[in-house]
Amino acid sequence: MPLYAAIIYSADVDWSLPEYADETKEYMAFAEGAAAVIRGGAALYPTATATTVTVKGGKGGDVVLSDGPYAETKEALTGFYLLECADLDEAIRHAAAIPGAWNGAIEVRPVLPLMS
Amino acid sequence: MTTGDTTPSGGSVTSSAPLRSADLALAEFLRGEGRRVVATLTRQLGDLALAEDAVQDASLRALEVWARDGVPENPGAWLFVAAKRRAIDILRRERSRFDKERQATIMSALTAPDDAPHDLEDDQLRLIFTCCHPALSTEAQVALSLRVLCGLTVAEVARSLLASEQTMAKRLTRARTKIAKAGIPYVVPRPDELPERVDGVTTTVYLLFSEGYASLSDGPALRSALADEAIRLGRLLTVLLPGSPAVEGLLATMLLQHSRRASRFDANGDVVLLADQDRALWNTALINEGLALAAAAITHSPRHPERFAVTAAIAGCHALAADPAETDWPAILRWYDVLATIDPNPVVKLNRAAALAESGSPGEALADVDALVGLDSYFWFHATRAELLARRGAAADASVAAQRALELTDSEPQRRLLRRRYPPVPGATSSEVPL
Numbered sequence: 001m002p003l004y005a006a007i008i009y010s011a012d013v014d015w016s017l018p019e020y021a022d023e024t025k026e027y028m029a030f031a032e033g034a035a036a037v038i039r040g041g042a043a044l045y046p047t048a049t050a051t052t053v054t055v056k057g058g059k060g061g062d063v064v065l066s067d068g069p070y071a072e073t074k075e076a077l078t079g080f081y082l083l084e085c086a087d088l089d090e091a092i093r094h095a096a097a098i099p100g101a102w103n104g105a106i107e108v109r110p111v112l113p114l115m116s
Numbered sequence: 117m118t119t120g121d122t123t124p125s126g127g128s129v130t131s132s133a134p135l136r137s138a139d140l141a142l143a144e145f146l147r148g149e150g151r152r153v154v155a156t157l158t159r160q161l162g163d164l165a166l167a168e169d170a171v172q173d174a175s176l177r178a179l180e181v182w183a184r185d186g187v188p189e190n191p192g193a194w195l196f197v198a199a200k201r202r203a204i205d206i207l208r209r210e211r212s213r214f215d216k217e218r219q220a221t222i223m224s225a226l227t228a229p230d231d232a233p234h235d236l237e238d239d240q241l242r243l244i245f246t247c248c249h250p251a252l253s254t255e256a257q258v259a260l261s262l263r264v265l266c267g268l269t270v271a272e273v274a275r276s277l278l279a280s281e282q283t284m285a286k287r288l289t290r291a292r293t294k295i296a297k298a299g300i301p302y303v304v305p306r307p308d309e310l311p312e313r314v315d316g317v318t319t320t321v322y323l324l325f326s327e328g329y330a331s332l333s334d335g336p337a338l339r340s341a342l343a344d345e346a347i348r349l350g351r352l353l354t355v356l357l358p359g360s361p362a363v364e365g366l367l368a369t370m371l372l373q374h375s376r377r378a379s380r381f382d383a384n385g386d387v388v389l390l391a392d393q394d395r396a397l398w399n400t401a402l403i404n405e406g407l408a409l410a411a412a413a414i415t416h417s418p419r420h421p422e423r424f425a426v427t428a429a430i431a432g433c434h435a436l437a438a439d440p441a442e443t444d445w446p447a448i449l450r451w452y453d454v455l456a457t458i459d460p461n462p463v464v465k466l467n468r469a470a471a472l473a474e475s476g477s478p479g480e481a482l483a484d485v486d487a488l489v490g491l492d493s494y495f496w497f498h499a500t501r502a503e504l505l506a507r508r509g510a511a512a513d514a515s516v517a518a519q520r521a522l523e524l525t526d527s528e529p530q531r532r533l534l535r536r537r538y539p540p541v542p543g544a545t546s547s548e549v550p551l
Contacts, residue, residue: 002299087301088251089309110298113215 003039003111004083004091010104012076014046026099034083034094041081075104082111142182145191147267150175153195154264155239157203158302160225163218164246165292166203168264173206174198200226240265241356242302244349248317249300256291257320258327263288266324266345276327276342278526304356314357318366318424321349325370343374365413365424371406372431375399387533391440403435426455445475462488463496470500478507495524502538512541 013020031038047069056062069076078100085091088108095106150171157167174195188194204226207219214222247260255277262273274284294300305313328342350367357363379397382388410432413425421429430451437443452468465488473481482504491497498521505514518538522531 004299085299087299087303088249089301089303089305091299092251108298 001084001086003113004085004088004095005107005109005111006041006081006083006091006095006098007077007107007109008079008081008098008100008104009073009075009107010078010100012046012048013078015043015078016045023099023103030098033097034081037083037085037090037094039082039084041079043079044077046078047076078104139179139183142179142187145187146175146178146182146195149191149195151265151267152192152240153199154267155243156196157199158243158246159239161203161222162225162302163222164243164264164295164302166206166222167199168292169206170199170203171195173202177202238304240349241304241352244317244321244352245304245313246295246300246302248313248320249295250313250316251298251300252291252294254320254323256287256294257316258323259284259287260291261320261324261349262327262342265349266342310357314353314360314362317353318362321346321353322366322370322424324349325373343370343377346370347374359412359416361413361417361422361425363424364409364416365422365426365428368406368409368413368428369424369431371402371409372428372435375402375406375435381529385529387529389533390434395438398435407432407435421454421458423455423458426451426458430455443474445471449475462491463494466491466494466497466500469504473504473507478504482508493524495521495530498524499530499534502534506538511538514538515541 013023015024027043050067050069052066052068052070054064054066056064081098083091083094085094088110091108095101095108098106100106153174154164154167154171157171158164161167177198178191178195182188182191204223207214207223207226211219243264244261247264248257252260259273259277262268262276263270268276270285270288271281273288274281277284279287325343325346328344328346347367347370350363350370353360353363354367375398376390376393378399379393379395380388388394406428410425410428413428414421417425430448433444433448433451449468449471452464452471456464456468466485469481469484469488472484482501485497485501485504488497498517502514502517502521505511505517515538518534519540522534525531
């Protein structure tokens, strides 16, 4: 069955802080409900902790670091799930149940199967 | 821009042409058969792109063989078998296009005991929902529908949507890739998902209809065939969703508008305005069917009428008037008010203003039109303004507005109408500041 990444873009939150306990609970409830299709995923620390790495001048060139996420947007990449679903419709049904869908947006992308 | 070009692919035959060559007739017949075979083969293979490629190749082969040996007794079955063979060839040749697992699945579907085309309506309904999946852009939905559901060639789709063939080929490829890689399913959605899907499907089918309807006279025959195709799809949807006000309203709207088909242009191909149309030419059977469906659509959505139930009601008001003076403009105006609450966009307001003018308030209507924003590149905005200005005796202003409308249409009959009705006035130039 195909694998989908459900990438969560929402307000830049710090999941480690107690004030987000309620929202974290909602995510845990989602994870429980969708346990049958979740194959992986993670919550991310806020964008303030991000470092962007670029290699200038092509492969083997200079490593350039900058502070912050790659794209400065109102809605940050805050986490993702890997969902194994029969088709896009099923993936969309699950994505719509992720709390980020009403606090932000979920990008659903098919995962390229790795050659074995 | 595209209306005058003629190619041997079948697009250039006007409905008034006395004879069609056997080849064109065969090609057109094949288009219909091919469309059904694509639907069935897609269900079997689970791969729209492969099914399309295989059927296209098989159609070319059929054109050769049938022209030589005659059309077989069961052309659908012939084409189906030929397309299956072709799909096997493609699978063997283009290994890189499919991963091993997928190739094995498709191959076993292809070599499984044959099921001849059956349950065609179901297969086509599945395809409608695949092509009109909300995960695809509207442009992609329309292009795919023209290609897959109506069986147009890529060149014809491009011509219909006023895009270059290259652009259209890319757009179609992107859409097919998304269907395949993102796993857009080839199914009729579950009942609980239908309401949200029906909206996109009905909108797309109506866009197809409009595409054909807008150019019945000066466009190639294939565009007028689009209106028929859209109606066919609308009928299919009523099979799936009996009692759905959106679908009933959609079909009613199309039937009622289509009922005027024979009267919309005169023998010279000139536009005949609604008020001047010979109502004896209106198709009574389509009107009766449309009115019954419009009534059902309104009945089935009493409190919050569906958008298409309302457009059907408006088309019904026109159809019910035996002569123009009998048209119930106040009723039409009220329906536009309802429509504006469902779909508050400037085009609806423009149409409302036109109804207001006909109801006896042309001055108020002109003020309403002038207050609209965002329609400067919309043909009907300037055409409506020209008419309202002309009625107030402002011939020079009307001529300027008509000039702007002229720049925005490719339809020769529309252009002739504008030039005839709003002749240039000395001193009037189109240097008017756009709104």
